[in-house]
Amino acid sequence: MTHALPGYVCPDDGTRADARTAPWCCPVCGGPWDLDFTPDPASALDPGSGPNSLWRYGSALPLPGAFAVTLSEGNTPLVPLGERIHAKLDFLMPTLSFKDRGAVMLAEVARRLGPERVIADSSGNAGTAVAAYCARAGLNCEIFVPEGTSEKKTEQIRAHGAAVRPVPGGREATAVAARAEADLPGVFYASHVFNPYFLHGTKTYVYEVWEELGGRLPEALVLPVGNGTLLLGAALAVEELARRGVRPPALIAVQAEAVSPLAAAFAAGAEDAEPVEQRPTLAEGIAIPAPPRARQILAAVRKSGGAFLTVPDDALRAAQRDLAGRGLFVEPTAAACWAAVGPLSPANPLQGRTAVIPLCGAGLKSGLTP
Known part of the structure; x- marks a missing residue:
């Protein structure tokens, strides 16, 4: 059974888009998306009976149906x-x-959309998380990082099988480089900033x-x-x-x-x-x-x-x-x-x-x- 993904809405101008076909940002103002989703406050919220991961809050999360991607994230002391x-x-x-909290959501969305390649830009932690969860989901992944990013972080990204692309300049230059490829065919931009999931x-x-x-x-x-x-x-x-x-x-x-x-x-x-x-x-x-x-x-x-x-x-x-x-x-x-x-x-x-x-x-x- 196929479950619909909640769509995107621009918080500034109200533009709406289908999550399956939307560009990575609002095409009108260029800003980040919000999600057209509000949990039902009357729905049951009993995390003690759910899985040992953040998916136990399923009734408050915007991904309907069964999830497949997890590393038992969440539940931290x-x-x-x-x-x-x-x-x-x-x-x-x-x-x-x-960053695992958001990365697991993006990887699950990407798994359902089936892109040829997932890309992300990061100063380290978000890229590592996206790389790990893409590995878990069996997705090809490339992470754009600023030159000079800690070797410990880039080693961790590569260990998960993702390609690392260093970008001259700071964090903003890295984001610009990734966004230049974000709308190419077959690419899912796993942006922890622009993607509301x-x-x-x-x-x-x-x-x-x-x-x-x-x-x-x-x-x-x-x-x-x-x-x-x-x-x-x-x-x-x-x-x-x-x-x-x-x-x-x-x-x-x-x-x-x-x-x-x-x-x-x-x-x-x-x-x-x-x-x-x-x-x-x-x-x-x-x-x-x-x-x-x-x-x-x-x-x-x-x-x-x-x-x-x-x-x-x-x-x-x-x-x-x-x-x-x-x-x-x-x-x-x-x-x-x-x-x-x-x-x-x-x-x-x-x-x-x-x-x-x-x-x-x-x-x-x-x-x-x-």
Whole structure:
């Protein structure tokens, strides 16, 4: 039996498209797609009776019918980091980062569409996840990465059988190179930024927090933001759970001080972000000078009553070492939220609220910062 895939809708101009034939972006404005899908709040949501993967939230996910692609992703533990802060250990995913949540959705969509080749652009973690799940699905895959990407990350991508194409320049140049091939015949562009199925995978992060906290959410969710795929997925889940009577938390977004266009726009009261210079930072995973979903990210944080925080590299370095001293070895980007709200933070941004932070990527991917 063939099940229809929910289609795409442009959040800016309302353009609609069939997921099976749509271009990778809105043909009218060139922006990213949203998904024409809203879970039924009356549908049963009993994750305890589902499979040991994020597919146990099937009634809230946009892929109807039986799924075939999985590495038992999700279900990562929640551990206390202090009296009122918990950390969710998403670096314990199969490819050692939270990007598995979205990559498994994209691979399942691609499997159903049957392309000749899957491509993606990434600074490392998303590409690794897409490569792994494409391998699981039996799909040919090519990952575009910036020159200078950590060898540990490119080795992991190649280990999954994907081709690696280094691109001169930074993260934006890499995205441009991939998008130049995205609409070629037989290509599925597994973009973790433009394809909304990815966001419906990352939203399971919040469903798991809700499950692990006994059917509630903390007063604040603190989230690292570059392209905003985890924050926007979290915002989706918060809205969906609110329809089921769950009290929504504030969304606290964290950016690297060196590259923080969203924090600057938020502080200025702007609805969109102006591009900024690509500057070096230890938090390479969130160093995005022109996020395509900037308007949505800013709107989501404001709607939640949240805020933006920025952290300098010396704070990232200290937070990474502090977490390692607590038994949690993560990459610098993954330490950003702890740098912003942990005990080393010079302020008290949480103001006594309960909070959950994600530890998104394993330290083995990049090592300990000097």
